[in-house]
Amino acid sequence: MKPRIKEMIREAVHALSQEGAIKTANLPEIIIEKSRKDEFGDFATNVAMLLTPLEKRPPREIAALIAHKVAASAxxxxxxxxxxxxxxxxxxxEFWFSILKEILDRGAEFGRCDVGKGKKVLLEFVSANPTGPLHIGHGRGAAVGDALARILGAAGHEVTxxxxxxxxxxxVFTLGRSVYYRCLELQKEKKEVIDGFLQRLQDDYYKGAYIRDVAEEYLARLGGKGETLDANLSNLPQENWFVINSAGYALISFAKGRLLDAIKKDLADFGVEFDGYFSEASLYKPRNIVDETIASLKDSGFAxxxxxxxxxxxxxxxxxxxDxxxxxxxxxKTYLASDVAYHRDKLDRGFDILVNVWGADHxxxxxRIRAALKAFGHDPDKLRIIFIQLVALLRNGVPVPMGKREGEFVTLRQVMDEVGTDACRFFFLxxxxxxxxxxxxxxxxxxxxxxxxxxxxYAHARIKSIMAHAGDAALGIDADALNLLKEKDEINLIKHLALFEEAVERAAVEMEPHRVxxxxxxxxxxxxxxxxxxxxxxxDPGLTAARIQLCKAAATVIANGLTLLGVSAPDKM
RNA sequence: GCGCCUGUAGCUCAGUCGGAUAGAGCAACUGCCUUCUAAGCAGUGGGCCGGGGGUUCGAAUCCCUCCAGGCGCGCCA
Incomplete structure (x- = not known):
């Protein structure tokens, strides 16, 4: 919509320059904005003020010239x-009716654009450790990341x-030890064995109740295979636990697999689906991409x-x-070594833009990652990091205590179950x-x-209800009927519907889903x-039909917008 | 100490690629359901945009400085 207005201004300025009325032929980047007040019309532009320094004339004089030209447009x-x-x-x-017509014609497509120009985007988000359930902070990251994926997609990007x-x-070693500790408890192992192991943990173990569940399942699984828990595990040193002991490896593999499944289940129920799960371990085997990456950094002199x-x-x-x-x-190798290799892999896969959604504490x-991109000869601006700040959970205005240390942090699952996924996602956005x-x-x-x-x-449900009530009156209306919409409120509604395109585009460019x-x-x-x-x-059948069309367009835009947020648009409430 | 983020109405926040008289929701108060969904609507009050300086036709927005809060500055992940 705004491009149409901008073009109008451009033509006016061009014509004036042809006539020799002004000197400037090509425009600077002008701003078209929806006027805030009726007396300022539908749109306003600052073009005259921007031309002032170039023309060396008062802005109002230039404005008058341009306004006169624009006034002649159809x-x-x-x-x-x-x-x-x-x-x-x-x-x-008529201008607004044509917009309304366009919304009705494009339906679910309205709001899509191609600012992304088909660029390939890798959007990495959530990336929680498979050592426990997703907490509320991950939930916010999931909601933002997923909405961003939908928005970038709508704006013409190819998103992974x-x-x-x-x-x-x-x-994950800590995870293994934590599960092992609960296994010992569940087996009612001798007190001195349990205490001895606990002593070695030095309080460095996960205390959440879910660890016990995993331990229970693991023991059941061992029992099913006629095996028993390897008692020697409790004597092993902490660091190399899984490397030197196959029983430990099996336990860890089971635990992290189990917890990753739980995370996937939470995400699925939250309406978030990933195209891929990238394993850090896969950077080391079967091919050691980390070593290859490090070698290349040494070669190029950046390491x-x-x-x-x-x-x-x-x-x-x-x-x-x-450094x-x-x-x-x-x-x-440090965690950074893995991450640098991972980002090199992303680049190798041919993505134009890398977006990472991270907790603000990172x-x-x-x-560091920006440095890595540069070392690999890529523009560091390819990387865009969205930082997610903390979520403070309240109940009736009173903070809900959150202490991860004691394993009593609030999970996404709890919040989702309590308030519903729609409300949860909407609030995060x-x-x-x-x-x-x-x-x-x-x-x-x-x-x-x-x-x-x-x-x-509710606005969406209301409209659907009206349309159901209207029944056949809504059908078979030709576009001319739209000019029966004479109310100022109706034109105003169309104007706002038209702004949806810009809201989506802006949300995509700035990577800010909250705009939607x-x-x-x-x-x-x-x-x-x-x-x-x-x-x-x-x-009045004609007026009814026209208003139904207007409402239908509004429902379409609301549904399109909610879809971008991953929130449902119910027909009934 | 250095770096990043934040500071706008009583509360929670939009607005920050410079634009006209700074917006919304909540909270407070007053009204509206025999009529397409009251999960709704109409109305009232509420502001040195953290302080100070600068840039210019114009600053919540840009620059400098100070103040307050959060986070980060591991051969941790």
């Missing part, structure tokens, strides 16, 4: 200048959703030896505070992701006007008053 009712040099454009109703699984390293360790030149590459270690003095890590989010469980559940989820969904949430809340805030003021189904 779809323009009136065009004048105001304030410091704004040009206010008043469009004829990936979950990076940290299935090797210290924390160097010092103090017995191997370092990546992150200071030189990305202005990091210090970072890839291989420790003891020969072990922001110090950004420079209400704020921009780098702002802390207050999530009130009672508010999310409440079926009251203060709950924005239902406010939007806001847009929908505003749209519902325009529809509900319209519904209350004007009756759709009346004795």
């Amino acid at each position: 779809l323009v009712k009136k065009c004048d200048c105001a304030g410091p040099g704004f040009i206010n454009i008043f469009l004829k109703e 959703k990936e979950f990076y699984v940290n299935d090797i390293g210290k924390q 160097f030896d010092d103090d017995g360790a191997l370092w990546l030149k992150t200071m030189e590459l990305a202005n990091d505070d210090k 970072r270690v890839l291989i420790k003095a003891d020969g072990a 922001h110090g890590y950004e420079a 209400m704020r921009k992701s780098d702002a802390q989010l207050d999530f009130d469980l009672e508010l999310a559940k409440s079926q009251a006007p203060e709950n924005p989820v239902y406010y939007v969904q 949430t806001y847009y929908l809340t505003e749209l519902a805030g325009i529809f509900h008053p319209y519904y209350n003021k004007h009756r759709v189904v009346t004795g």
Whole structure:
């Protein structure tokens, strides 16, 4: 819609320059905005102010010239200048009816665009360790990542959703030990054996109740195969547990597989589906991609030896505070080494844009990955990191205690089950992701006007209900009937529907899904008053038909928007 | 100490590629269900946009500085 207006301005300026009325032939990047007040027309542009320094004339003088030209356009009712040099454009109703027609014609396609130009995007999100259930923070990341995938897709990108699984390293050992400890308990092992093992853990084990469930399943599985728990495991040192002992390896494999399945189940129920799960272990076997990556970094001179360790030149590459270690003095690779290799692999797979959705506490890590991209000869701006701030869970305004240490953190599952996936996702998408989010469980559940989820969904259900009530009156209407929509509220509603395209485009370009949430809340805030003021189904068949079309377009836009958020658009509530 | 994020109405937050008189929801108060869904609507009050300086026709928005809060600065993952 705005491109049409912009083109109109461009033509006017071009014509003026041909006539010699102004000097500038090609426009700077002008802004077209929807006017905030009726007296400022439908759209306003700052073009005259931007031309002022080039033309060396007062903005109002230039504005007057342009306004005069624009006023002659076919779809323009009136065009004048105001304030410091704004040009206010008043469009004829026909313009808005043509937009309405377009929305009805495009249906589910309305809102899609091609700013992405088919670029291949790898969107990595959630990437939780397979050592426990997803908590509420992961939920926010999941909601944001998934909505972003949908939005980028709608804006013409080719999106791949990936979950990076940290299935090797210290924390899966901790997982194994934790499960083993619960196994000993369940077997009612001698007190001194349990205490001895617990002593060795030095409080470094997962304490959540789910560990016990996994332990129970594991024992049952062993029993089913006629095997018993390997008692020797309790004597082994912590670090090399699974490397030197096949029983330990089996236990860890079982536990992390079990927990990853649980994570997948949570995500599926949350409406999030990944295109792929990328295993960190797969970077080491069957091919050792990490070693290959490190070798290439050495070759290119971006990695160097010092103090017995191997370092990546992150200071030189990305202005990091210090260089970072890839291989420790003891020969072990760091987590960063894996991650650098992983990102090289992403690039090798031919993606144009890499988007990572990370917890905000990882922001110090950004420079390191950016450095890696640069070391591989890629533009570091290919990488875009979306940081997710904390979620503060409240109940009736009172904070819900969250202490991961004691294993009593709130899981996504609990919240999802309590408030429903629609409300849960919508709430996660209400704020921009780098702002802390207050999530009130009672508010999310409440079926009251203060709950924005239902406010939007209700508008959709209402329209569907009206259409059901209208029955055949809604059918078989030709486009000309639309000009029966004479009410200011109706034109205003169409105007807002038209803005959906821009909301989606902006959400995609800025990678800010919350813009869609806001847009929908505003749209519902325009529809509900319209519904209350004007009756759709009346004795006048023509007007009824026209209004049904308007409502239908509104329902379409709401449904399209909610779909982008991964929230349902119910026909009945 | 250095880096990143945040500071806008009583509360939670939009608006931040510079634009006209700074917006919404909640909370508070007053009304509206015999009529297409009251999970709704109409109305009222509410602001040194953290402070100060600068840039210019114009600053919540850009620059500098200070203040307050959060996070990060491991040969952890």
